[in-house]
Amino acid sequence: MARKIFFEGIGLVEGHFSGIGQYILGTLRGIDEIIEQEKTAGRRVPKIEVIIPYDTRAKFNGYGFKHLRPKLFPMPFRVIAGLWHRGKMPPIDLYCGPGYYIFTRFVTMPLAFSNSAVVIYDLSFELHRQYSDEGNAIFLTRSTRKSIKQVDTIFTISQNARKEVREVYKVPNDKIIVATPAADQRYFYRRSPQEIATVRAKYGINNNYILALSNLEPRKNLETLVDAYCDLPEDYRKKYSLLLVGVNAWRTDKLFQKIVERVKQGYDIIRPSEYVSDKDKPAIISGASMLVYPSHYEGFGMPPLEAMACGVPVITSDNSSLPEVVGKVGVMLDRLDTAGYTRTMKKYLDNLDEMTKKSIIEGSEQASKFSWEASARLYWEVIQEKMR
Numbered sequence: 001m002a003r004k005i006f007f008e009g010i011g012l013v014e015g016h017f018s019g020i021g022q023y024i025l026g027t028l029r030g031i032d033e034i035i036e037q038e039k040t041a042g043r044r045v046p047k048i049e050v051i052i053p054y055d056t057r058a059k060f061n062g063y064g065f066k067h068l069r070p071k072l073f074p075m076p077f078r079v080i081a082g083l084w085h086r087g088k089m090p091p092i093d094l095y096c097g098p099g100y101y102i103f104t105r106f107v108t109m110p111l112a113f114s115n116s117a118v119v120i121y122d123l124s125f126e127l128h129r130q131y132s133d134e135g136n137a138i139f140l141t142r143s144t145r146k147s148i149k150q151v152d153t154i155f156t157i158s159q160n161a162r163k164e165v166r167e168v169y170k171v172p173n174d175k176i177i178v179a180t181p182a183a184d185q186r187y188f189y190r191r192s193p194q195e196i197a198t199v200r201a202k203y204g205i206n207n208n209y210i211l212a213l214s215n216l217e218p219r220k221n222l223e224t225l226v227d228a229y230c231d232l233p234e235d236y237r238k239k240y241s242l243l244l245v246g247v248n249a250w251r252t253d254k255l256f257q258k259i260v261e262r263v264k265q266g267y268d269i270i271r272p273s274e275y276v277s278d279k280d281k282p283a284i285i286s287g288a289s290m291l292v293y294p295s296h297y298e299g300f301g302m303p304p305l306e307a308m309a310c311g312v313p314v315i316t317s318d319n320s321s322l323p324e325v326v327g328k329v330g331v332m333l334d335r336l337d338t339a340g341y342t343r344t345m346k347k348y349l350d351n352l353d354e355m356t357k358k359s360i361i362e363g364s365e366q367a368s369k370f371s372w373e374a375s376a377r378l379y380w381e382v383i384q385e386k387m388r
Helices: 019-040 054-061 077-085 134-150 159-169 193-202 222-230 234-239 253-264 281-286 302-309 322-326 338-350 352-367 372-387
Strands: 004-008 047-053 069-073 100-103 115-119 153-156 176-178 208-213 240-245 290-293 314-317 331-333
Touching: 004 372, 019 047, 019 372, 047 054, 047 077, 054 069, 100 372, 115 134, 153 159, 153 372, 159 176, 176 372, 193 281, 208 222, 208 281, 208 302, 222 240, 222 253, 222 338, 234 240, 234 338, 281 302, 290 302, 290 338, 302 314, 302 322, 302 352, 314 322, 314 338, 322 331, 331 338, 338 352
Parallel strands: 004 047, 004 100, 047 069, 100 115, 115 153, 153 176, 208 240, 208 290, 290 314, 314 331
Antiparallel strands: none
16 A cells, blocks of 8 residues: 655756646546545545655745645755666655655656655657657667566656557557547637737738647658648648747758748748747637648647647648547648648648538537546546555
8 A cells, every 4th residue: 555646747847848737737636636626525535645856836826726736855866867767766756765666757766765656758769760759769768667667657748659659569458558648628719800910910920820739840740731731722821821820849951941941931830929828829729720740640639630620620640649639620641741741731721611600519519528537537536446
C-alpha cells in the first residue's frame, strides 16, 4: 500500500508549455476536481503531491490547484533536466519518501523502494525517427525501454498509441491504460466576432486565414500544407492567408527556406506578430476559416480537437490516432496528397457558411466525447488501487 501519491510535474513548469504540459495540467485539474467531490461526500482521499524543482514554485502556484500541493525537489530546473538526461539522477524517493510515483514524460526517475507508472504519449522516436530530433530520439529510445521494465502501469493517450506500445515493447494489454486528452469546452468554444477581431488585431492578422496550429517540426508536414495552399487559385489566396501558429522546434531550415521563397513570390503565408498565449488561442482558432493538419504521425492530435470544439472545419491526415480524434466530422486525406489538400480547401471555401454551421454542431459533439474528468478518473482508479 502506498501512503502517498507523487506526480512528476516538470512538464508543468518548464519554459515552453508544450502539449505534454497541457496534458499534465488537464489531468491534474481533473484529479483536483475529483478530490473536491470525494471530500464533499465525506470520503477519505490520499495525499497527492506534484514534484517540481524548487525554483518553479511560483509558476506551479499560478495554476490554482485546491488540493494538490507541490513537493519541491532541492535542485533547480536546469540541474534536474541535465542529470535526468544523463541518467545521473539519485533515487528521488530517498528525498520525497515512499509512495507511488507517476512519471509524466516517457521516462522514469530512479526509485529506491517505491513502485511507479509512466505516461507514454507516442512512439515517434521509435517508429518515425526521421522526423525527430536525433539527440532526443536516442535518449527516449534508450530510457523509455528501460522505464517500461520498471513500472507496473503505462498510461497512454489513444488506442493507436496503446497498440504501438503493446507491439513495440511486448507489453501485456492489461498493463496499458488509455487516458485521452480533451478540449475543455469551458475554454474552447466559439468566441464572439468582437473577441476574434480584438485578438486578430493584437497579433497583426489582417486577412481571413486558413490555420495551421502546431510546433514547427518535420513531423507536422507543414511543407505539404504550404505547397497545397500555394496551389489554390489566386483569387482564393487573395482572400485567405495561410497562418502558421506554433513555436519553432527542430530541423526547420527546409520549411523556412520554402516559406521565404513562396513569400517572395507573393504568396500570403504569415505568422503572428508574437507568441500566441493560451488565453488567446480559442479566439485565434475561432477566427479561422478552417484548420488543416496534414501530420505524418500523432500520438493524439490536440489542434483538430480544439478546432472542432470551437466549431471550425478541419482537414487532417488519415494516419495514427487522428481518425479516433476526428471521427466522421472532418475530412481525412493521405498525408502526402498535396492535390487532395488543395482540392478540399477549395471545396471548404466554396461552401464555407455550410461547413461552418455543420462544424459548430457536429464538431462540438465530437469534442465532447473526450473529457478531462473521464481521463482523470482512470488515474484515480489506479491511485485508489495503490492506496489499498
